[in-house]
Amino acid sequence: MTTDLHSNIADLILDTIFIVDVHGNIRYISPSCENLLGYSQQALLGTPMIDLVLPEDRATTWNEAMRIMSGQPRVGFENRYVHKDGSIVDVMWSARWSPEHQVRIGVARNVTESRRQLRTQQAMFAISNAAHQITDLSKLYQEVQRISASMIPASAFAIAFADDSGRFTFQYQLDFGGDSSCLGDDEAREVCTQVVEERRTVYRVPAPADYSWLAAPLSRAGKIIGVIVVRSHPGILLGPQESDFMTYVAAQLSDAVDRIRLHAELLAAATTDELTGLPNRRLFLDRAETACRAARRHQHRFALLYLDIDDFKSINDTFGHAAGDAMLKEIGDRLVMCVREEDTVARLGGDEFVVLLPLLQSKDAPAAVGEKIRNAIAMPFKLPNGTSIIRQTGIGAAVFPDDGMDITSLKNAADKRLYDVKRRRLVGHDST
Template sequence: MESRTVTPVSSFFDLLLDAVCAVDVEGRFVFVSAACERIFGYTAEELVGTSMIELVLPADRERTLKAAAQIMAGEPKPHFENRYVRKDGQVVHIMWSARWSEVDRLRIAVARDITALKLAEAKQAALYAISEAAHATEDLLALFQRVHQIVGEWLPAQSFCVALYDGARDQLSFPYHMDDRRAPGNVDGHCAQIVRSGQPLLHNEAEAPCLGVPLSSQNGIIGALLAKSSGGERYTGHDQDLLQFVSAQVAAAIERKQLHARLQYMARYDQLTHLPNRGFLQERLKAALGRARREQGRLALLYVDLDKFKQVNDNFGHAVGDLLLQEVARRLQQCVRETDTVARIGGDEFVILLEQLHLGDAAAQVADKIRRLLNEPMVWDECELSIMPSIGIALYPENGEEAQQLFKHADEAMYGMKRGAGVH
């Protein structure tokens, strides 16, 4: 009769993809299967006799010890998750199935590496959260604040900044920067390096670990994200992978927000002078009339038309005409307060909305100031021009209580001025 060699049970454990280990009452490894080296980076010889808790990520140690005590009290833990630090410094996510053997006085556990699963879950959650934030937030600052919160849920980001790169001006700006311990020039230098190289940056210095990635779009590098661990917790390759994924979503959201802002601007502002256009003026006038009615206040509309502007275009060309309109816009803004509105409503016609007028002749004083300032010579290269405006004034409530009435009165007063009937 043939005799069969009995294979030790431990050799079967070595065939498993999951790791099997046993820990004594003092928390030291007394047995580990071969898979432990693949998961934790340490050989069986290195692990046996080592304290289990020393390998646990410091942030997870307290709850790990609590779970160990519950297991030793007879409460199995079939799905306990924590994080360990590998021999190479990488952090791995582990799911444990563990129970206490009273006979052997050992904790017997099976460990499964779920790092890839956790990264995939984090990416999916980040994609959803950033998509939600991009639609829910009104502006980029609110979006960046939410992105900081999202990133902080998965990796150390006590300090976090968003840098945007203006390629036309070769300038970096920092619309969001949350860092109570900022070292001057440090963040700027890191972000500049990321933008120039187009590559991630991972520094794990003991005092200030930091992780940065470029914000990349179809149009190139538009900025950078930079996170710093003020608690000294080191960053890993998985952290870098996650932040790069986040940065792609953020870059797309930034471009959508910027495009929306540009479209909004184009819909509300004159492209030549960058003054509010007719539609935006109507919005502001409607709001101003509402305030004036509630507060029993006074306001005025000044309708400004540039006399003989067509001759400027005919004699000097449209390029000079455009320069003149831009200079007129600048001078008109100098004549009013920041709370007032100067709008270009078409061609050589401008309308000024003056709010909260306390003196009866305040609007006429502004009109006089405009005439004096616009009559001063405007010089471009060898071209010197002076221009005289015709200005019509409509007062609320004297000349009308509705926007249409005020526009009509100011327009008629302006044409009366052109005919030499004076300003009304």
């Protein structure tokens, strides 16, 4: 009678009562389990409870179960389960260990709607905050993925951008299954292409697969420039809530990418010589000051090499400014080939260039680099009209701390040496 009474009471409770043995298998579960997870009582009896938990939540759930089995009752623990239809169910449960019967006894409640609303608000705020504050694209992509994971349980996440021909480049991708090639396969690219063609968020379940794709467009000035795409875990099908959230994320990310790229373009315009693509005077001075501070701190030497091209004005006068511009570009390319990656070649204006060697390996390094530069510039230049010409360069070098303790002093010393070199060359020419 007592057992029947208890059973009848359990059958009437809207929350789900469960009993799990020491091995984690379900020994009893009340009929309301069907409303909670979509499975009947009979289907769940003997099933490992952990198998019903969302993969991302299994580690914390298992740790919590171990604490309960050690004799610590738990009230109000929350985790996520996978419904029979593939949807995600938020559950709050309380449980305690029965040492007499060697089982966990607990009660579970469906809190999906309230938790989803709260989680959505928190995630949307976090996405907006990241989009407005982070200025590095790679860090932004990582943060967007991290936040999105709280809303969209994904086995793979990627951000892809399309070129003018429609080919996609995955600039950020993360596959939790360890298969790094899956995001570049035909299926992923088909989803991305569909997003671009239909200009909307796309949800796809490939038959007969038990997972789903969700992808939303990234746009700039009304043009689709890329796609943010996720693939669900096997057995989990994403729904309208995830689709709405993905659309919001894509809109925020689109604005952020646009802003960061525009900032980078403006910064490049402010610090790069438009003709040669080399650092300009502003960026050179910034790097030179950095090198000077490092040299003082670590007590090492660095050098500046100022140079210009002999009789460059005659190139413009004789062959036109287009020829002069072509020659300046070639000079910039040759100078870059003469130095290390950590060195800086900058154009100051006209035919004036400067080389910054931030860390000298030897006292002879400036002279050795100067000789490489002279030899490189002395090679014939072929102008756009086919004419070959030869020019030489004058170089003035200054070394920290021998020639000055600050950039102004070093610049003056290098300028004076460049002037002296050109004067001696002119005197030598006049004496012949």
